[in-house]
Amino acid sequence: MTTDISKIMNKKRLSITLLPLVIFICLAILFARGLQLDPHKLPSALIGKPLPVFTLTTLDGKTISEKDLQGKVLLLNVWASWCLTCRVEHAELMNIAASHQILIYGLNYKDQLDAANSWLQAFGNPYVATIYDPKGMFALNLGVYGVPETYLIDKQGIIRYKQVGEITNNNWQSVILPLAKTLEKS
Amino acid sequence: MLPEFGNFSLILALCLALLQAILPLWGSYKNNLTWMNLARPLAVGQFTFVLLAYIFLTLCFIDNDFSVLYVAEHSNTMLPLVYRICAVWGAHEGSLLLWVLILGFWTAAVCYFSKSLPQVTIARVLSVLGWVSVGFLLFSVATSNPFIRIVGDIPANGADLNPVLQDPGLVGHPPMLYMGYVGFSVAFAFAITALLSGKLDAAWARWSKPWTLVAWIFLTLGIMLGSWWAYRELGWGGWWFWDPVENASFMPWLAGTALLHSLIVAEQRNTFKSWTVLLAILTFSLSLIGTFLVRSGVLNSVHSFATDPRRGLYILIFLCIVIGISLTLYAWRAHRLRVSAQFDLVSRETFLLLNNVLLVVAAATILLGTLYPLIIDALGLGMISVGPPYFNTVFGILMLPLLFFMAMAPATRWKLTEPKKLMREFYVVLIISIVLAVVLPYGLMHQIQWGVVVGLGLALWIILATLWSVAKKMWSFPRRRESREPPGSRINAGVFSGTIPRSTLAMTIAHIGMAVTLIGITLSLSYPVQQDLRMAPGDVATVADYQFKFIGEEDLRGPNYDAVRLTIDVSRDGKLIEHLYPEKRIYRASGITMTDAAIAVNPWRDLYVSLGDPLDNNAWGMRLYYKPFVRWIWLGAILMALGGVIALTDRKYRGGKNFHAA
Structure with missing residues (x-):
């Protein structure tokens, strides 16, 4: 029962020692592909579903619920004063608001009231109203990963699209605006 | 000025690492002793400057210098000092700096402890380590520089460290873990050196073994601390989640354990050499792949770092260079190795081979499971995740024969039993x-x-x-x-x-440690009692013979959080055992709510109280656990590490350069 490894292996030694390299190359190709994919681009479970029920206050102290967001096509933009990307995104939101193409509502996420209000005062307010969600509970129900995120909501209050990360002129013009226009017509 | 000094040190370290990577290697081929002799001073210099950069970053945290973006994002004036020091490694940029620092430390340690090595060997080993340093320092400087200043308005206060990380576990776990898997770089460097010179002998195995052993000890303790931290802090009562980040540290551990065992054969029997070299490469490669998975954002994980596609691409290229070159070198050199292994079917060699195969297959299945979502996604089949059921089943099945044969292996003899x-x-x-x-x-x-x-x-x-x-x-x-x-x-x-003999004692303790962990896992999984319930002040709940009485609640003000603290008295047969104080904390800066579980510990069982949400009438949602023998899981890991320490004290590894293996 003596196992003579040398006899078995000498024939195919090179192919055997090459094997780890080949396996690694396959892995590397997989990784390279993986880099192009975005694990955060999870299809939101809520797309095609109505906005979750909520009753909260706005930044200026009025009560707001999901009913106030029905009957019009709108953007719901999740932001916070501590979020640097939101500041970058803010200029684009101001442009969109000024063009009157769509209504923008804000969802202020895990923020402080003073900080959020002074942020709007300092940089301008593109929002019709901003829902104040200091605990992030509504955002949790909405399936927010992080800020900024933007949801496109149709007239029936149903979520139609979700943008993870900032809105840029590019994705606004090419994706969100066309979609909003078709929703407006329907 | 401190951040600029730090930045400067980091860049200088990169330059020194580049010299350390090139000159000694060149010298070793040109037989130029002067260049080879540069290896040590360059390595020590590189380490010194990385250390300086690290110290500067720590000082920025201590000073609350929020003009530094990394500090502003991960610290806060109210954060206690110890966490400000540890916050350095609380996120990607800083923990990468820790990675490089520890790599530099290992390099310096090689300089210090390898005085008896031939000049050519030491030059090449340090040069290989230098290349790894270059890769990571360049990564840090180019894509993840922790010293970047905020342009424009400097925030008055920082965003605070992630509350999950504000736990004593943060103090020990990451450095230990990094000491472990970065430490495998030394065994890797020895393996590459051996392949370069084409000399794979018992001496090579003997040099590699203590380094592998030290890295393995750290990794064992690091994983143990991580598991203990998850158990305490995540509030779910679990101690292992098969999360990609956990797997990233567990795969090198499995491969490293296999490497330790196969080094024994390489050292004592002078066989298995080609395989051992491959394992050394594999172990470090798994460390690198783990780093890639955690930091590139290709996988979702509970604790993966903030991601940036540039970083992922960089590490992937680095990964391809390091692992690609190593495996090419292996394919080119190893097939010429003369293999003359003759041993009987039942022999210690067979048992160790079995150990190696099972451990490597286990590591491979974990890699497969970790990558499975990525594979499915890459093939366009949608997004899925592989959960604990897969890992528990596959891993369990592979462990059964390993554990069974592990018991008899020490009694077998070389060549024939x-x-x-x-x-x-x-x-x-x-x-x-x-x-x-x-x-x-x-x-x-x-x-x-x-x-x-x-x-x-x-x-x-x-x-x-x-x-x-x-x-x-x-x-x-x-x-x-x-x-x-x-x-x-x-x-x-x-x-x-x-x-x-020392080595036998070491083996005995480590193997028994494995058994102790197994007992902990088995019993804590089989006999836990869990209750989720609503409790108002004065209520008593009974869980596995223990009475939990909700006494009352009080408000508490921590350094950077506000908390509600409940008092719960645990008793058995009317005798008070312990007062437990579970907390619900809200961290002021981030507004994040955290549950701080309270645990009554003894060697035979843990009693665990974790708070849910406050309900009406001062009542609380609560989760009560009785977990028998759960401490044994970590006790076993400590025993394994202790076994490693004892093996390290074996006289063979202290000095004695001309020791010849039997």
């Missing part, structure tokens, strides 16, 4: 283990669960068989005589020496 003799020796022990595994749980719990019988049986089998083998070794037989004398001669039948 008679199967019959082995059977005769062990069948009594095996029967005792099985009987105990059935009788003990039945006697104590009055029920039989197959999982318990298997788990407990294997653990007892390992402990008893290992102890039996050791006891037998303590009867010392003068070796030469034994083989020369005719059978039946009783002149030197054996003397009870009462001493055992």
Whole structure:
């Protein structure tokens, strides 16, 4: 029962020692592909579903619920004063608001009231109203990963699209605006 | 100015690392002693400047210098000092700096402890380590510089460290873990050096082994601390989640454990060399792949770092260069190695080979499971995640034979062991283990669960068989005589020496540690009692013979959080055991709510209270746990590490450059 490894292996030694390299190359190709994919681009479970029920206050102290967001096509933009990307995104939101193409509502996420209000005062307010969600509970129900995120909501209050990360002129013009226009017509 | 000094140090370290990578290697081929001699000073210089950069970053945290983006994002003036110091490694940029620092530390340690090595070897080893340093320093400087200043308005206060990380676990876990898997770079460098020179001998294995051992000890403790931290802090009562980040540290551990065992064969029998070199490359490669998975954002994980596609691409290219070159070198050199391994089917070699194969296959299945979502996604089949059921099943099945054979392995001999003799020796022990595994749980719990019988049986089998083998070794037989004398001669039948070699003692403790962990896993999974319930002040709940009484709540003001603290008295048979104080904390800066579980600990069981949400009438949602033997999981890991430490004190590895393996 003596196992003579040398006899078995000498024939195919090179192919055997090459094997780890080949396996690694396959892995590397997989990784390279993986880099192009975005694990955060999870299809939101809520797309095609109505906005979750909520009753909260706005930044200026009025009560707001999901009913106030029905009957019009709108953007719901999740932001916070501590979020640097939101500041970058803010200029684009101001442009969109000024063009009157769509209504923008804000969802202020895990923020402080003073900080959020002074942020709007300092940089301008593109929002019709901003829902104040200091605990992030509504955002949790909405399936927010992080800020900024933007949801496109149709007239029936149903979520139609979700943008993870900032809105840029590019994705606004090419994706969100066309979609909003078709929703407006329907 | 501090951040600029830090930045400067980091860039200088990169330059030195580049020189360290090129000059000694060049010198080793040109036989230029001056250039080879540059290896040590360059390595030490590189380490010094990384250390300086690290110290500067720490000082920025201590000073609350929020003009530095990294500090502003991960610290806060209210954060306690100890966490400000540890916050340095609380996120990607800083923990990468820690990575490089530890790599530099290992490099410096090689300089210091390898005085007896041939000049060419040390030059090449340090040069290989230098290349790894270059890769990571460039990564840090180019894509993840922690010293970047905020342009424009400097925030008055920072965003605070992630509350999950504000736990004593943060102090020990990451440095230990990094010491472990960065430490495998040394074994890797030795392996590459050996391949470059084409000399794979017992001396190479002997040099590699203590370094591998130290790295393995750190990794064992690091993983243990991580598991303990998850158990305390995540509030779910679990201690292992098969999360990609956990897997990233566990795969190198499995491969490293295989490497340790195969180094024994390479050192003592001068065989398995090609395989051992491959394992050394594999172990470090798995460390690098883990780093890639955690930091590139290709996988979602509970604790993956903030991601940036540039970073992912950079590490992937680095990964391809390091692993690609190593494996090419391996394919090119290793197939020319003369293999002359002759051993019987039942022999210590076979057992160690089995250990290696099972551990590597286990690491591979974990890699597969970790990458599975990525594979499916890459093939366009949608997004899925592979959960604990996959890992538990596959890993469990692979561990069964490993644990079974592990018990007998120490009793086998090199080259040849008679199967019959082995059977005769062990069948009594095996029967005792099985009987105990059935009788003990039945006697104590009055029920039989197959999982318990298997788990407990294997653990007892390992402990008893290992102890039996050791006891037998303590009867010392003068070796030469034994083989020369005719059978039946009783002149030197054996003397009870009462001493055992260091290496045997180390093995015994480490193997028993494995069994202890197994007992902890088996019993804590099989007999836990859990209750989720609503409790108002004055209510009493009974969980597994223990009464939990909700006394009351009070508000508490921590340094950077506000909390509600509940008092819960635990008693048994009317006798008070402990006051427990679970907390619900809200961290001021981030507004994040955290549950701080309270645990009553003893070696036989943990009693665990975790808070849910406050309900009406001062009531709280609560989760109460009784977890028997859960401490044994970590105790076993400590024993394994202790075994490693004892193996390290073996005289073979201290000095003695001309030791020749048997």
